[in-house]
Amino acid sequence: xxxxxxxxxxxxxxxxxxxxxxxxxxxxxxxxxxxxxxxxxxxxxxxxxxxxxxxxxxxxxxxxxxxxxxxxxxxxxxxxxxxxxxxxxxxxxxxxxxxxxxxxxxxxxxxxxxxxxxxxxxxxxxxxxxxxxxxxxxxxxxxxxxxxxxxxxxxxxxxxxxxxxxxxxxxxxxxxxxxxxxxxxxxxxxxxxxxxxxxxxxxxxxxxxxxxxxxxxxxxxxxxxxxxxxxxxxxxxxxxxxxxxxxxxxxxxxxxxxxxxxxxxxxxxxxxxxxxxxxxxxxxxxxxxxxxxxxxxxxxxxxxxxxxxxxxxxxxxxxxxxxxx
Amino acid sequence: xxxxxxxxxxxxxxxxxxxxxxxxxxxxxxxxxxxxxxxxxxxxxxxxxxxxxxxxxxxxxxxxxxxxxxxxxxxxxxxxxxxxxxxxxxxxxxxxxxxxxxxxxxxxxxxxxxxxxxxxxxxxxxxxxxxxxxxxxxxxxxxxxxxxxxxxxxxxxxxxxxxxxxxxxxxxxxxxxxxxxxxxxxxxxxxxxxxxxxxxx
Numbered sequence: 155x156x157x158x159x160x161x162x163x164x165x166x167x168x169x170x171x172x173x174x175x176x177x178x179x180x181x182x183x184x185x186x187x188x189x190x191x192x193x194x195x196x197x198x199x200x201x202x203x204x205x206x207x208x209x210x211x212x213x214x215x216x217x218x219x220x221x222x223x224x225x226x227x228x229x230x231x232x233x234x235x236x237x238x239x240x241x242x243x244x245x246x247x248x249x250x251x252x253x254x255x256x257x258x259x260x261x262x263x264x265x266x267x268x269x270x271x272x273x274x275x276x277x278x279x280x281x282x283x284x285x286x287x288x289x290x291x292x293x294x295x296x297x298x299x300x301x302x303x304x305x306x307x308x309x310x311x312x313x314x315x316x317x318x319x320x321x322x323x324x325x326x327x328x329x330x331x332x333x334x335x336x337x338x339x340x341x342x343x344x345x346x347x348x349x350x351x352x353x354x355x356x357x358x359x360x361x362x363x364x365x366x367x368x369x370x371x372x373x374x375x376x377x378x379x380x381x382x383x384x385x386x387x388x389x390x391x392x393x394x395x396x397x398x399x400x401x402x403x404x405x406x407x408x409x410x411x412x413x414x415x416x417x418x419x420x421x422x423x424x425x426x427x428x429x430x431x432x433x434x435x436x437x438x439x440x441x442x443x444x445x446x447x448x449x450x451x452x453x454x455x456x457x458x459x460x461x462x463x464x465x466x467x468x469x470x471x472x473x474x475x476x477x478x479x
Numbered sequence: 480x481x482x483x484x485x486x487x488x489x490x491x492x493x494x495x496x497x498x499x500x501x502x503x504x505x506x507x508x509x510x511x512x513x514x515x516x517x518x519x520x521x522x523x524x525x526x527x528x529x530x531x532x533x534x535x536x537x538x539x540x541x542x543x544x545x546x547x548x549x550x551x552x553x554x555x556x557x558x559x560x561x562x563x564x565x566x567x568x569x570x571x572x573x574x575x576x577x578x579x580x581x582x583x584x585x586x587x588x589x590x591x592x593x594x595x596x597x598x599x600x601x602x603x604x605x606x607x608x609x610x611x612x613x614x615x616x617x618x619x620x621x622x623x624x625x626x627x628x629x630x631x632x633x634x635x636x637x638x639x640x641x642x643x644x645x646x647x648x649x650x651x652x653x654x655x656x657x658x659x660x661x662x663x664x665x666x667x668x669x670x671x672x673x674x675x676x677x678x679x680x
Contacts, residue, residue: 172578179563179579186584189616194566222566452566456576 157460158271158278159450162289162329169462170333174297176449177442184221184445195224198455201254203245203270204281205231205261210416210440211281211291215258218447224455227254242266243273250274256455259283264321277454285319285347285380291415292325294446296333298435299370301442302411307334312364313355315374315396315423318345319381322415323374327355338364342396344385345376361396365405372413373398373423389422399425403433411435499656499671502647508628508666511644512541515626516548518642523593526555528621530592532562534610535580538598540661541628545597558585562596562617567609584617594620595641599657601627604638629668631655 158164165173184190200219204212212228219226229249236245242261249257256277259267264284271278282288300306311330317323317339330337331354338356339346350357358364365371376392386392393399398412403425406412412424412433420426429436453461503511523529526549533542539561546557563580565571596610607625614623626642631649647655647670656669 176579179581182582183566186582187616188618192566192616193612194571453576456566456571457574458572459575461576 157454157462158267158280159289159454159462160267160271160278160280161287162292162325162332164289165293165329165332165462167332167334170293170296170329172462173293173446173449173453174300176453177293177297177445180448180452181442181445191221191223193223194452194456195219195222198224198255199253200224200226200256200258200451200455201249202226202228202281203249203257203259203261204229205236205242205259205266206282208260208282210443211260211288214440214443215279215281215290215447218444218451221444221448222451222456224255224451227252242270246270246273250276256451277460279450279454282321284321285324286321287325287328288321288415289325289329290443290447290450291322292329293450294439294443295322295326295372295413295415296329297442297446298413298439299335299411301438302435303369303409306330309335309369310338310367311335311370311372312338312340312368313372313374314340314361314398316345316376316385317341317350317374318347318385319377320374324353326372327353331355338368340364340396342386342392362402362405365402366407368406368410370411370413371398371406372415373418374415375417375419376422393422397421397423397425398428400427403428403431406433413439416440499654499669501667502629502655502670503645503668505666508644508668511628512544513548515628515642515644516545516552519545519595519626520549520553522624522641523595525553526557528591528593529557530585530587530589530594530620531557531559531597531626532584532589532594532610532614533559533597534606535561535563536662537657537659538596539580540659541599541626542597545626558587558592560584560589562610562613564606564609564613567612569605569609582613589614589618589620591619591621593622593624595624595626597626599628599659600655601625601630601638601640601643602633602655604634604636607638608636628657629655 202212202215216226254276258279258281259270260281261283264286266283267278267280280287280289313323327337338358340358340361412428414424414436418424520526531542531546533539542559546559549557560583561581563582565577565579624641627640628644630640630643630646652673654671654673658665658667660666
């Protein structure tokens with residue numbers, strides 16, 4: 155049976171909590187063990203199929219798979235047959251023929267992982283598709299929030315910035331809603347997607363009004379490489395209205411944390427003093443990414459059938475029945 | 480449900496405890512734990528350097544009880560911990576992935592210590608094999624011993640226990656349930672018949 159992690163919406167509340175709890179145990183293994191490698195996925199092959207530039211996500215998946223003893227093949231579009239005109243489908247079938255058990259895909263097309271899931275037998279994990287979704291980022295963000303604040307239920311999370319181009323924002327809204335947190339999106343009107351009213355989140359244009367009520371502030375990178383037109387008058391004006399500077403950070407509650415999925419543009423959406431300050435979880439997020447991706451790989455590949463996620467064909471939420479107590 | 484049988488040691492995974500026959504009652508179980516505590520003290524020369532590592536969930540509870548009895552008898556504190564073996568199992572691919580149980584080592588660690596693994600039922604020996612692999616990744620004990628409440632036979636690996644609460648000869652059609660107050664509301668060891676169509680491993 156096909157089981158994948160394509161969208162944060164594939165995860166039920168129980169699924170998501172199982173991932174977070176599993177990640178917590180796996181993080182403890184890494185801290186405790188003299189040998190950090192686990193034998194769990196020995197003999198399984200994970201292909202990292204990256205059509206877009208990425209350092210932290212690809213490295214994080216690679217490290218996660220290797221810590222579980224899986225074999226990892228890194229495939230980047232540059233310098234591959236893709237540059238000779240091979241289609242995604244042919245690339246996928248080639249990798250499948252080489253015996254991959256899971257494909258971790260990043261692609262600039264929204265929906266590429268969903269298509270891929272129709273073509274390959276193994277699991278497909280979405281590592282970011284266009285402006286659509288990035289479910290493992292949302293999982294590691296939720297993990298980091300729970301680690302720092304002790305809970306997710308009822309947490310007030312403010313996501314600030316380029317929501318329009320952000321797969322991180324979409325996945326976070328979906329997952330945090332599932333987990334019972336209240337999300338507020340703050341962005342200039344030009345950087346909010348059409349249909350945002352239908353998202354399970356509040357929308358505000360006034361950052362200063364929202365900040366003092368927030369438990370978590372997540373800053374998004376302004377994705378200028380995806381911007382063909384002018385979405386705001388100047389970086390300076392954007393920064394003044396929507397950037398988290400020292401003055402704004404001072405308005406936060408004492409225990410509020412500041413997150414950023416990276417890569418960040420210092421001085422644009424976040425001031426260096428804030429990014430490096432005690433509220434910042436930016437480094438912890440990277441470390442937690444490995445544990446969370448280990449948990450996802452274990453739960454999708456570790457058994458005869460996955461413990462989480464949805465099937466590709468139907469996109470529904472039929473769950474793998476757990477036969478074990 | 481898949482056709483793959485679970486190791487019939489968890490009450491909710493096979494058999495029906497309601498129709499099962501008690502092999503050890505609560506007072507008998509307490510006496511057996513007392514005896515194991517004495518044996519452990521005797522064989523380890525007073526429990527010096529001993530670390531008890533229970534295999535979750537019931538093994539971890541048994542480790543706590545053994546340590547408490549040893550303290551009651553000799554006044555010495557024995558470091559205890561728990562060791563989850565899920566990620567080291569050899570049957571992971573036969574069923575869907577399980578949730579992980581906590582692993583917790585005592586502050587002094589296990590390097591150079593006499594580690595006594597504690598589990599409720601010794602059956603195929605595969606859990607113990609996985610535990611030995613897990614231990615090797617955590618450190619280097621001076622020696623490793625095994626304490627089990629019930630040895631039901633049918634070993635599939637060359638493994639034996641150093642401390643056995645009770646030997647219960649069983650057929651593969653039978654299932655052994657260890658019940659502990661912390662998890663099941665009562666202390667007992669029950670012998671039942673495995674569900675129709677299920678065979679013990």
